[in-house]
Amino acid sequence: MAGTRNLQSAAKQPPLIQPPPRSTLPQEAVLMRIKSKSSQSSGERLSQSKSMVLQESDLPKKPISRHRRNQSQHNVLVAGGVAVVETLVELKGEHLNVAKISESGKKQRKNWTFMWSVLTSDQLLFYKEKQETSLKPGSKPDVVQLCGAFIEWTTEKSSRKNVFQITTDTGSEYLIQADSYSTASKWYNAIGKTVDASTKLPLRRSNSTEFLPKHSSLPGYGTASPTAKQRNPVHRRSINMFSSSKLKYSNSDSADKNGVKNRLKKFITRRPSMKTLKEKGLIKDRVFGCHLLTLCEREGSTVPSFVHVCLDAVDKRGLDADGIYRVSGNLATIQKLRFIVDQEEDLDLDQSQWEDIHVVTGALKLFFRELPEPLFPFRFFQPFVEAVKIKESKLKVQAVKKLIKEMPKPNQDTMKLLFSHLHRVLNFSRKNLMSTQGISIVFGPTLMWPELDAGNMAVNMVYQNQIVEFILIESQELFNLDRK
The missing domain is CATH 1.10.555.10 (Rho GTPase activation protein)
Incomplete structure (x- = not known):
């Protein structure tokens, strides 16, 4: 009876460590809850829960960027043993020359347009006017999805200088140009970093504890959602979206051209003379057109x-x-x-x-x-x-x-x-x-x-x-x- 009374009194005592309210957690705190089940004793189930709070002082310090414009804030949460990193990229706005030359693999007429460009965490938005960024009713920007896109400098698609091309995973192609090389290079680097970040990071589904990849072809995420519709690789361009190197098709094309040239040279050097063809009867002297x-x-x-x-x-x-x-x-x-x-x-x-x-x-x-x-x-x-x-x-x-x-x-x-x-x-x-x-x-x-x-x-x-x-x-x- 004494042992039973001691156990009951121990169960009524408050826990030694109480977790602070959810609203008072630090921004970069990690919350872990571990539940354990003990074996039943005397027909009763005893549950014990322990809460541990990791303070900011225990987290690894990250270097602080002195440039607020380029600074990114990262929130780390743990749920179900899966860590999610949410990247918040500050918006950028500037006038650029934009030409859409292809949509879903279908070529379009190249028309350059001076548009207000805004870069987000996973999209590139083009507005006809700067005032349209307030998203007034009826204003619809041209949206370029950067997830799985490919970006490269190009000199063949346009005679203008400082031109780079963005190819989306759906086959749409955009040409972007700026009169200043520093401006074009700045946007090229920023878009390239956004493409790399948006391609590698998964997305969090709203109102759900599951996590979906931003690209269905990422390794390890093929079975994240059984109902998710996968893209048909037949309608996809053969672009290596996870490599920073340029496309390799130019080398194969040049090799094919060299092969054709070599075969033509051999054919020309080995072709028989006119005299030989006449002797064999393959070519006969004409009557019409002869002197x-x-x-x-x-x-x-x-x-x-x-x-x-x-x-x-x-x-x-x-x-x-x-x-x-x-x-x-x-x-x-x-x-x-x-x-x-x-x-x-x-x-x-x-x-x-x-x-x-x-x-x-x-x-x-x-x-x-x-x-x-x-x-x-x-x-x-x-x-x-x-x-x-x-x-x-x-x-x-x-x-x-x-x-x-x-x-x-x-x-x-x-x-x-x-x-x-x-x-x-x-x-x-x-x-x-x-x-x-x-x-x-x-x-x-x-x-x-x-x-x-x-x-x-x-x-x-x-x-x-x-x-x-x-x-x-x-x-x-x-x-x-x-x-x-």
Whole structure:
């Protein structure tokens, strides 16, 4: 009974150490409560609670910053064995040039705006005017979340000086610029420190004893909240947000470019020569676009065989065609005919695909237009113009005939064959409705043109038509053709 009475009296005595009221705790005090359960004795449960207060003198002293602007206050609380550090960063305000170039990975047009910028503990706010910082109704600043962001200097995104870029974890990109390098450097360092602090520190959920990380990819915090929606890494940019070094993609890109350059150099040095390709038959000498003298020398004649084939086909089935040489043929079919001729394939104009005579005449005119030097050589253009100005008919014929004899042999023979054919076309003028003037308008700019278009093009065209028309009329005298 004496032991029981002593225990009861001991239980009624007040505790030796009483914790002060919660309001009187120091700002940086740590409160710990330890509850222990003792075994039941005589059907009663005895509970004993001890409270211990850690005084300010027992806490480690921290160096005090002399600059109040940059000073941060830290509150340390312990709850459930987890320590939380709450950082309070003083607001900063200054006018900066801001341009938003991307939003959630989608590029936007770069427009620089002079905005009032405010830096908080985890955000960067942009206001159009300084007065909007009072958060009046309707004023919504542009908010940049710095948690998980990446900041770096850039010279490629803008031609301005002192420009740095902020890339958020959602893929939005901002360019920030200041005219003064000291101002830009100050903001760059302050934002960089805020990014590091906001990325590493967890957040305290309101009205809850749980603690959530500010970034779901932090190690050790993946299971902090089962219901928390994790970010999809597919829509995330591959940016190492926990490293202070710059991005590494530039090195890989430069390596790929060097690899492409090396492969191109090897290809160029190893490519076969033109002579080798011609010997293997991969590249063949063209007919269209080849110099007339070269083509005739290669074929061993004074008139290209393609001209012979086309003129024969027109003589057989096209002299009485309406608008012969004036009507244009199907361009696709003409190009197909050209391709066959350039590939030195057998050409049979009697086939059904060449039944349109205007395709044959169009290919012949294309051949003469694509000669590097026209049928009337460049050096003969002005002499022919002077000759056609002669008023006396006989003197004009003698001058033109002399110029024709001075031409190279392939030019003479090809011209003789062509104009004799055109003279036969005129014999069917009642059926084909083609006159000397109509033929000269077609073949004037096709058979001759100046080497340099220094003069008046309209005047040159007039002389071209007059020369071809005169040669066409006097073809029997000029080329000694048999009169029929």
